[in-house]
Every structure is written in structure tokens, then in C-alpha cells.
Amino acid sequence: MFTGKKIRLTSIKKGDLSTYRVWNGVEAFGRYYNAFPIREESEKNAEKLIEEHSDKTFRFAIRPVGSEDFLGVCAIEDIIWPHHIGWVSIALGPDYHSKGYGKETMQLLLNYAFNEVNLHRVQLSVFSYNAGAIKLYESLGFKHEGTFREWMQRDGRRHDMHLYGMLASEYRK
Numbered sequence: 071m072f073t074g075k076k077i078r079l080t081s082i083k084k085g086d087l088s089t090y091r092v093w094n095g096v097e098a099f100g101r102y103y104n105a106f107p108i109r110e111e112s113e114k115n116a117e118k119l120i121e122e123h124s125d126k127t128f129r130f131a132i133r134p135v136g137s138e139d140f141l142g143v144c145a146i147e148d149i150i151w152p153h154h155i156g157w158v159s160i161a162l163g164p165d166y167h168s169k170g171y172g173k174e175t176m177q178l179l180l181n182y183a184f185n186e187v188n189l190h191r192v193q194l195s196v197f198s199y200n201a202g203a204i205k206l207y208e209s210l211g212f213k214h215e216g217t218f219r220e221w222m223q224r225d226g227r228r229h230d231m232h233l234y235g236m237l238a239s240e241y242r243k
Contacts, residue, residue, distance in 0.1 A: 071178070071181065071182060071185075071186060072130075072178060072182075073135060073178075074135070074174040074175075074177065074178055075135070075174065076134060076135060076169075076170060076171060076174050077132055077133060077134055077135060077141065077171050077174050077175055077178070078132075078133055078134075078135055079130035079131070079132060079133075079144065079175070079178055079179070079182075080130060080131050080133055081130070081131065082119050082120050082129060082130070082131045082143065083120075083131065083140075084120065085140075086131055086140040087113070087116040087117060087119065087120070089140050089163070090111065090116050090119065090140075090143065091110050091111040091112070091113065091116045092110060093161075093163050093164065094108070094109065094110055094111040095108055095109055095110035095111075096108075096164050098164035098167070099161065099162075099163060099164045101197075101224070102161070102197070102200050102203065103161040105197075105221075105222050105231075119143065125149070125151070126147070126148060126149040126150075126151075126156075127145065127146070127147045127148070127149070128145060128146045128147075128182070128187065129143060129144075129145040129147075130143065130144050130145065130179075131143060132144055132160075132162065132171065132175050140163070141162055141163055141166045141171055142160065142161050142162035142163050142166060142171070142175070143159075143160075143161050144158070144159060144160040144161070144175050144176075144179050145157075145158070145159050146158055146179065146182070146183050146187060146189070146192070147159065149187070149189070153190070153191075154188065154189050154190035154191065155189060155190060155191040155192070155193065156183065156187070156189050156191075156192055156193075157192070157193055157194060157195075158176070158179055158180070158183065158192045158193070158194050159194060160172060160175055160176060160179070162175075167202065168202065172203070172206055173206055173209070173210070176206065176207075176210055177210070180192065180210065180236070180241055184238045184241045184242070189238065190237065190238050191235060191236070191237050191238070192235065192236050193215075193233060193234065193235040193236075194207065194212070194233075194234050194235075195218075195231050195232065195233055195234075196231070196232050196234065197222065197229055197230075197231055197232075198217075198229050198230040198231065198232060199224075199229055204232070207234050208234075210236075211236055211240055211241065211243075212234040212235065212236045213234060213235055213236065213240070214232060214233075214234055215233045215234060215235045216232070216233045217230050217231070217232050217233070218230060218231040218232075218233070
């Protein structure tokens with residue numbers, strides 16, 4: 071359930087946090103991962119990745135098979151149990167893009183979301199300039215469900231944020 075051909079999902083370890091903190095200050099990570107200004111993450115905020123556990127959040131470190139190297143993080147978050155829906159996210163370190171890790175991570179995460187956590191629907195948001203992620207999500211079967219027009223400003227330009235979703239029935243096809 072947690073191991074693919076290239077990667078495996080594990081718990082996030084305290085030793086991963088220093089790398090995660092630095093990545094937040096790197097454009098190739100921060101610009102794709104969140105909407106906040108790029109800056110190194112504080113130690114206190116980074117520790118929330120480990121400390122904040124509940125029945126509404128499942129977070130994982132992404133690691134290569136056979137290694138403890140830290141490649142990134144992924145999660146199912148903000149689960150609303152009466153409706154069996156949750157948000158999925160992935161963030162790979164800047165050196166690990168375009169190597170197939172994202173696709174395999176999402177495949178493992180979706181399997182976990184639909185077959186272990188028993189969600190009915192998962193959703194995610196993605197910035198319009200993140201063409202690689204959009205291509206990945208669509209290849210996995212996510213459906214474009216809406217656009218928050220001119221949602222963010224970066225480098226003096228406005229960018230949209232797209233909402234994508236997938237139902238359990240679509241995943242099982």
C-alpha cells in the first residue's frame with residue numbers, strides 16, 4: 071500500500087524538517103507548493119508536519135525505495151467525514167521534479183485515500199502556471215471542476231488557481 075516501484079511513503083521524521091524548511095525558500099519548491107511568499111519555513115511551522123495528527127489528516131514523507139533520502143511530502147488533509155471528502159497535496163523537493171516520483175506518489179496516495187481511508191471524493195488546487203502538475207493530475211483522472219480567476223499575484227502578474235476533483239467511482243474505472 072505504501073511502496074511503489076520507485077518510491078515509498080513513510081512517516082515524516084524530525085531529521086526531514088531542516089530540508090523541508092530550506093526548500094520553502096527555493097523558488098522551484100515554494101512557487102508550486104503554496105501561495106505564500108517564498109521564505110524559509112520557521113522551525114515551529116515545520117514541526118507541525120509531525121505534530122499535527124488527527125483523524126482528518128494523513129501526512130507522509132516521500133522516499134526512494136531502499137533509501138531514507140527525503141524527496142518531499144504528500145498528504146490527505148481537511149477530511150470532512152460526514153461527506154467522505156478530503157484534499158490531497160504533494161510537494162517534491164526541487165531536485166526531484168520530472169522523474170516520475172510525483173505520479174507514483176499520487177497513485178499511492180489515491181489508493182490509500184479510496185481503499186484504506188474510504189473517501190468518496192478527493193480534491194486539490196493547482197496554480198495555472200504549474201503545467202507539469204496539471205498534466206499529471208489530468209493523466210491520473212482528475213477532472214477540472216472550476217477556476218478561481220486571477221486568484222494570486224506573482225511577479226506583477228495575476229494567475230488563476232484551478233480546482234480538480236476525483237470520485238471513488240472514477241478512480242476504480
